[in-house]
Amino acid sequence: MTTLASIIVSIAEEMRTASERGAVANYIPPLARVDLDRFGMAVVGMDGATHTVGDAEVPFSVQSVSKVFSLSMALNTMGEELWGRVRQEPSGSAFNSIVQLENEHGIPRNPFINAGAIVIADILVSRYGRENAQTRLLEFLRPLVSDPASIDIDTDVARQERATGFRNMALANYMRTFGNIRNVVEDTLDFYFYQCALTMSCHQLAQVGTYLMTGGRNPLTGERVMSERNAQTILALMMMCGHYDGSGAFAIRVGLPGKSGVGGGILAVAPGVASIAVWSPGLNAKGNSLLGTRALERLVQHTGWSVFRANPWVANPT
Amino acid sequence: MTTLASIIVSIAEEMRTASERGAVANYIPPLARVDLDRFGMAVVGMDGATHTVGDAEVPFSVQSVSKVFSLSMALNTMGEELWGRVRQEPSGSAFNSIVQLENEHGIPRNPFINAGAIVIADILVSRYGRENAQTRLLEFLRPLVSDPASIDIDTDVARQERATGFRNMALANYMRTFGNIRNVVEDTLDFYFYQCALTMSCHQLAQVGTYLMTGGRNPLTGERVMSERNAQTILALMMMCGHYDGSGAFAIRVGLPGKSGVGGGILAVAPGVASIAVWSPGLNAKGNSLLGTRALERLVQHTGWSVFRANPWVANPT
Amino acid sequence: MTTLASIIVSIAEEMRTASERGAVANYIPPLARVDLDRFGMAVVGMDGATHTVGDAEVPFSVQSVSKVFSLSMALNTMGEELWGRVRQEPSGSAFNSIVQLENEHGIPRNPFINAGAIVIADILVSRYGRENAQTRLLEFLRPLVSDPASIDIDTDVARQERATGFRNMALANYMRTFGNIRNVVEDTLDFYFYQCALTMSCHQLAQVGTYLMTGGRNPLTGERVMSERNAQTILALMMMCGHYDGSGAFAIRVGLPGKSGVGGGILAVAPGVASIAVWSPGLNAKGNSLLGTRALERLVQHTGWSVFRANPWVANPT
Amino acid sequence: MTTLASIIVSIAEEMRTASERGAVANYIPPLARVDLDRFGMAVVGMDGATHTVGDAEVPFSVQSVSKVFSLSMALNTMGEELWGRVRQEPSGSAFNSIVQLENEHGIPRNPFINAGAIVIADILVSRYGRENAQTRLLEFLRPLVSDPASIDIDTDVARQERATGFRNMALANYMRTFGNIRNVVEDTLDFYFYQCALTMSCHQLAQVGTYLMTGGRNPLTGERVMSERNAQTILALMMMCGHYDGSGAFAIRVGLPGKSGVGGGILAVAPGVASIAVWSPGLNAKGNSLLGTRALERLVQHTGWSVFRANPWVANPT
Incomplete structure (x- = not known):
């Protein structure tokens, strides 16, 4: 049985061996010297269950x-x-x-x-x-x-x-x-x-993103971080503008609201399902994480979490 | 109990009495002479159940x-x-x-x-x-x-x-x-x-849109119209670009993939849930149906069909 | 003594042996097949004296x-x-x-x-x-x-x-x-x-340009072709816009109102002094005749005809 | 007999009584509080003869x-x-x-x-x-x-x-x-x-401009300020770009290389003939002195100093 755990392990393996990795941002030394081989991913579900893989605990510049x-x-x-x-x-x-x-x-x-x-x-x-x-x-x-x-x-x-x-x-x-x-x-x-x-790790970033997954609440405390209306607004803007002039391609390939940073991190949210953070420092031509985007694409292919999917298949997060 | 039927009736009533209605396209006479008071809406669910209201059977130029x-x-x-x-x-x-x-x-x-x-x-x-x-x-x-x-x-x-x-x-x-x-x-x-x-009516347009609701199948025949992948691609593009330079505002207000026409029609799709057509010929400054957009906003407020909503409430389509 | 006749002969000789000649326009065959080695020049003075050199009698597309x-x-x-x-x-x-x-x-x-x-x-x-x-x-x-x-x-x-x-x-x-x-x-x-x-030859083109040299009169007939005011307006526009986005460089290098064509011709006018046509079909990156521009630059260097020159030296047109 | 002296007096009179005067720059107080009624003009000829009128000795911000x-x-x-x-x-x-x-x-x-x-x-x-x-x-x-x-x-x-x-x-x-x-x-x-x-007065500004009139020499000392070639380059650039996106209109109306400032001053040069400064603080929509431009237009109409004129009439500077 395909579990979310096994899915992200297979994704990490694919990314670990990928030859084309993009290029790290080089406009300041602290970004330029990040190891291009880094890859981490973390997924937090509605029930708080968390799956991490690779360098998911390594802090990076979220930019x-x-x-x-x-x-x-x-x-x-x-x-x-x-x-x-x-x-x-x-x-x-x-x-x-x-x-x-x-x-x-x-x-x-x-x-x-x-x-x-x-x-x-x-x-x-x-x-x-x-x-x-x-x-x-x-x-x-x-x-x-x-x-x-x-x-x-x-x-x-x-x-x-x-x-x-x-x-x-x-x-x-x-x-x-x-x-x-x-x-x-x-x-x-x-x-x-x-x-x-x-600076945050994927693990932390995915945790931070949970208030957008839940419609505005902090799942750890149950407290409201923002109104449900505002949470939807922010997700809509992430979908429309979260990847600069690569936002359309991201919407087609991944189908989730997401926001990228030049440090190679991406926060993506499947509303009501999961908060996801991925990190791979190599960037594509639009300045978004090359393997991070591919990892999210794979995740959605396996889980059906795209907001554009008619029949979502929710992974069994064992 | 609030049913989808009662929701769209109340929407139609609100739109019927709206004073600000936008302006009809006037670049050719057949569009310019359309009655600004027209309003129609049709919703087709996954089970084929159809709800219509107002001028939902009147053909208009889908543009x-x-x-x-x-x-x-x-x-x-x-x-x-x-x-x-x-x-x-x-x-x-x-x-x-x-x-x-x-x-x-x-x-x-x-x-x-x-x-x-x-x-x-x-x-x-x-x-x-x-x-x-x-x-x-x-x-x-x-x-x-x-x-x-x-x-x-x-x-x-x-x-x-x-x-x-x-x-x-x-x-x-x-x-x-x-x-x-x-x-x-x-x-x-x-x-x-x-x-x-x-030319189509709202009723027809909502029916046509069902292949995008279902992930690519014609629900009347069960035949595949296009691949699931392509259906998602088209929904993503509708979300990103369906309302020209008003697409961001539509995503925030409505939260569904949609495509507008200068004839005042909009096709919107809640993936896996509903195909929706609305028609009101008055346009806003961006060239999208003013009341059509508002009607969709109301529909989503009542049904929670936004793809950005954490906890969708699916109307009971009685 | 340096005469205008000897000046243009030396210019023609320089252009004949120039190795960098630009490229002929190739968007339609009749232009594409013009011989890159062509070079002609004609100068008509206020007294009607005409000097020609090279292919000055060969018709080309004035564009x-x-x-x-x-x-x-x-x-x-x-x-x-x-x-x-x-x-x-x-x-x-x-x-x-x-x-x-x-x-x-x-x-x-x-x-x-x-x-x-x-x-x-x-x-x-x-x-x-x-x-x-x-x-x-x-x-x-x-x-x-x-x-x-x-x-x-x-x-x-x-x-x-x-x-x-x-x-x-x-x-x-x-x-x-x-x-x-x-x-x-x-x-x-x-x-x-x-x-x-x-189609005109350099000789013809320089003759046509005389109404701009004279302030609006046809020197052959003495008849007014246009008002003096309008003639100045056209010269000003030739100076400002006659070479597209290479107009500033032309003004600096040549200092005369001129208008180029993609056929490799340029008409330049020294107000009150001379009407000049030059033709070399090879174009520079801005779409203006490469050697035609250089020939005009040389002519002005030798004659001082630039409108920006404090002390014009008018060649003795023997 | 029309002398340059009488010409600039009549220009000053026209400008003194003009009702439409433009608006002074108001982005900083020292410019905003300049009196809109100011008008000055100074012309220095090749022989050093100087004609001034109006507020020609009042310093203003040349910008x-x-x-x-x-x-x-x-x-x-x-x-x-x-x-x-x-x-x-x-x-x-x-x-x-x-x-x-x-x-x-x-x-x-x-x-x-x-x-x-x-x-x-x-x-x-x-x-x-x-x-x-x-x-x-x-x-x-x-x-x-x-x-x-x-x-x-x-x-x-x-x-x-x-x-x-x-x-x-x-x-x-x-x-x-x-x-x-x-x-x-x-x-x-x-x-x-x-x-x-x-800050300079018109008188000073016209004197400063003499090195461009003479092809690069200081007429007071006879010393070279810059090469003749460079002086022509600067005049060409003044013609092409001296009035921002109103440069074409200035070339047509005035026909001299000129440079404007937001303080309402304009320096114009008739190569080999005159250096001219004019000041009227009211600006037109392009940010150039409204009456200053008109004054130069009148001056050139009366003197024929346009570089595009076939038959210059040089005023007798008595």
């Missing part, structure tokens, strides 16, 4: 996956007004494009491209203050995992991102001219780089 | 909803090679934009913007011939409905579209320069305008 | 150089109202770009990019009728040359341009949607392709 | 006119290599557009749009150091005027530009990502804002 969490915090605090400062549409552009901003008067197309995530960071800095926003982010994440203390920031990554983040400086200053960045640019970017420097 | 069917035919005949001629990504642009084509060398961003649908038409004309392609389209659709003879083409609409379709002429000629239109431009456009001039 | 003449006719007949249908600014884009049209609602940036020249053709077809416009064009040109009968149309070129001119079809249809093409698209393009198929 | 001088310095020091870091073509875009930079990999279209001028500033900071570049700029300008000490920087303007210059921050950081800004962004922008804060 843009963190945009899901900052968006969650901003939506919680600001509600629908948020959509006056960032739109809800796929961009059809690369993650760091500035062109669309000029044509659309400084309002980013969605909260997952860099420009949009910087606006979200600005909202959180306005709401909580620069220092406190960092604390709040950790307070948002830690209750969702079983080992809260270990979620942390790689300050070396944050520092190097800041030292080389000229394009994000450009985006932020540009939006400032339209009044869509409201704090000192450096303060907003400080929080943005801080957030991107979060 | 771009037909792109779902021509894409299905092209994907059936051409398979994965199709993606060499049209991409799979949201465009972030209006339905008739030509800008993206120049930057991307005549390869449309997806098969649901006009340029992409014209490529699909070209593929079908190459495969079946100009005349025969029309016959094949009807043969594809008719077995899916209970009254096959009544699915037809409004030749007046087709003729007037052709007489005023300068922008589609521009798109087709432009792609011809890149070799991505391979028939005489007029032949390809003839089929494109023919397809857009299909 | 876009003809846009100068159709613009002259349109400006004569329509006056300042013309600028409501085409703008006066450099495009910063390739000659056949369609992007700018979408952003600027079907109004081309200037009359020398293809879109703009098609609008000019449309204006002339509206004014004179499709057939008669052709006659009028010849009537405009022939009085300016000493051998009027020999200016003609290469009907083979016109026919082949029309058969392959999908991009111009796209541009024209696109502008039609904005109401900026007002005749049947085929009629307007017929005249456009007719005009581009004009 | 982007200064880009002519920094480009001159950079071209002097770097030669043709300069064109690897900034191009020579009109942009077809607004002065502060960022779109083109993304498509063209951080190489600005020309040295007169903001992005291009920031690259020029970066080149000068690399060459001379941040502090010394400022000194060098003043040393470049002062020998050209009869009252050198009075050319200065409005430090209040420089400070306020820097405090609000988010878009220039965006442009500079953006180009930094492509390696086309090589100093600390703040240092380069410091010099850029310093340069823009130069």
Whole structure:
């Protein structure tokens, strides 16, 4: 009998031996020196049952996956007004494009491209203050995992991102001219780089993602993290925009809401079924994890978890 | 007890009395003279149970909803090679934009913007011939409905579209320069305008959509219309690109794969649950049915059919 | 003593032996089969003195150089109202770009990019009728040359341009949607392709250009061809837009108003001094004659005819 | 007899009574509070004869006119290599557009749009150091005027530009990502804002411009400021790009190389004839002085100084 456990073991084996692995991000040394052979995966089900494989306990830089969490915090605090400062549409552009901003008067197309995530960071800095926003982010994440203390920031990554983040400086200053960045640019970017420097393991990331799997509740505590409506909104945005200009291909191949990061991590959610994290540092041409995407594709082929599938077959998580 | 029947009756009542109704398309008289007060809705479940309300039996011009069917035919005949001629990504642009084509060398961003649908038409004309392609389209659709003879083409609409379709002429000629239109431009456009001039009622349209609800089978005959894989691909594309540059908002508000037409129709599919057609001719600023979208939003609020919902509540279709 | 005669002989010698010659346009056979070694040049001074060298009597396809003449006719007949249908600014884009049209609602940036020249053709077809416009064009040109009968149309070129001119079809249809093409698209393009198929020798082309050298008069007859104001306007547009997205480099290197054609011809005008035609069929990356540009650069270096030169040295045309 | 003196008096009278005057730049207070009724003009001929009218001795913020001088310095020091870091073509875009930079990999279209001028500033900071570049700029300008000490920087303007210059921050950081800004962004922008804060009167500005009128010499000292070749290059660029996306209209209406600034000044040069400065703080929709442009148009109508004119009539400068 095919169990979820055996499925992810076979996936890990396929990925371990894959020859084409993409290329690690090389714009800062802490990312560039990550071992291309790393592969980890973790799946947490509705009943809390957890399956891990490979390097699932090794922390990595979650980078843009963190945009899901900052968006969650901003939506919680600001509600629908948020959509006056960032739109809800796929961009059809690369993650760091500035062109669309000029044509659309400084309002980013969605909260997952860099420009949009910087606006979200600005909202959180306005709401909580620069220092406190960092604390709040950790307070948002830690209750969702079983080992809260270990979620942390790689300050070396944050520092190097800041030292080389000229394009994000450009985006932020540009939006400032339209009044869509409201704090000192450096303060907003400080929080943005801080957030991107979060490190988690697949195990932790899949645990964090459970509030989206459950429609907004922390399954460990039963407490509501956000409204069911907001959880659906975030999943919809992950589906539409979670992989930049590779989002359509991801929707076709995987069929789950997901968000990738340049560190090679992907968080994917099967609503009401599972929260999944995968990590393989090699990226494809669109900047998304090459083997991470393939691993999710395999998982969905075996489990039928695609939201587009007529007859889902739910794996027996023995 | 809230039944699906009572839900759609209450929706129809809300839409009947809505004051803001959008504006009918006015670029050709047959569309411009449609009564803004029309509203119809039909829902077909997995067991074939059908619920209709309002003008659900009145034929209307399905226009771009037909792109779902021509894409299905092209994907059936051409398979994965199709993606060499049209991409799979949201465009972030209006339905008739030509800008993206120049930057991307005549390869449309997806098969649901006009340029992409014209490529699909070209593929079908190459495969079946100009005349025969029309016959094949009807043969594809008719077995899916209970009254096959009544699915037809409004030749007046087709003729007037052709007489005023300068922008589609521009798109087709432009792609011809890149070799991505391979028939005489007029032949390809003839089929494109023919397809857009299909008329169906909500009842028929919801029946036609059942092959996407079931993962590729015609529920009336049990025959396979397309592979399960292809059915999922089409649903994913409907989710990502079915409402042009309003696709993100539709995903958030409705949470179902859907495809709109300028005639005011929308086909939406809850995989494994229901095929839904709605018609209200007034359009919003993005060219999608204003009340049609709202009706689907209400339906999903009451039924929990969003693919992003953790705990779907399936209506008791009594 | 350096005379103009000796200058152009030395230029011809340099060009004859140049190894890098660019590439002939190859989109239609009549252009593709032109001998890359051809080089001709003709200079007509204010006193009518004419200097020719090389293949100056060999007819070639003037192509876009003809846009100068159709613009002259349109400006004569329509006056300042013309600028409501085409703008006066450099495009910063390739000659056949369609992007700018979408952003600027079907109004081309200037009359020398293809879109703009098609609008000019449309204006002339509206004014004179499709057939008669052709006659009028010849009537405009022939009085300016000493051998009027020999200016003609290469009907083979016109026919082949029309058969392959999908991009111009796209541009024209696109502008039609904005109401900026007002005749049947085929009629307007017929005249456009007719005009581009004009054949002249360098000698003839330099003679034709004399009305721009003199401020609007035909030096052979003394009759006014256009107002002095309009002649200056056309020279200014040649300077600003005459070489597509290579216009700035041409202004810096040559410093004269000029207009190039894909057949390898360039008409340049030193106001009050000389009308110059040069022909070398090999094109550079921007679609302008490679050696033709270099020949003009040399001519201006030796004569000081640049309009940006403080102390012009006028050659003694012995 | 119409003298140049009487011509500029009549122009000043026309401008004094003009009702439509445009709007002063209002992005920083020192510009916003300039009196809209100001108008000054100065003309310096080849013989040094100077004609002034109106507020010709009142200092104003030259802003982007200064880009002519920094480009001159950079071209002097770097030669043709300069064109690897900034191009020579009109942009077809607004002065502060960022779109083109993304498509063209951080190489600005020309040295007169903001992005291009920031690259020029970066080149000068690399060459001379941040502090010394400022000194060098003043040393470049002062020998050209009869009252050198009075050319200065409005430090209040420089400070306020820097405090609000988010878009220039965006442009500079953006180009930094492509390696086309090589100093600390703040240092380069410091010099850029310093340069823009130069204040001069029309009288001084026309005197400064004389090195372009003469083909590169300082007429006061007879010393060469730059090569004749470079002087022509700068005049060509002023013609092609000196008025942003209004450069074509300026070429048609005025027919002289010119460079405008947001302070309402324009420097125009009739090569070998005159250096002209005009100042009227009200701007047109393109950001160029509305009455300044009209005054230059009138001047050229009366004097025939357009470089596109066949038969120049040189005013008798009595």
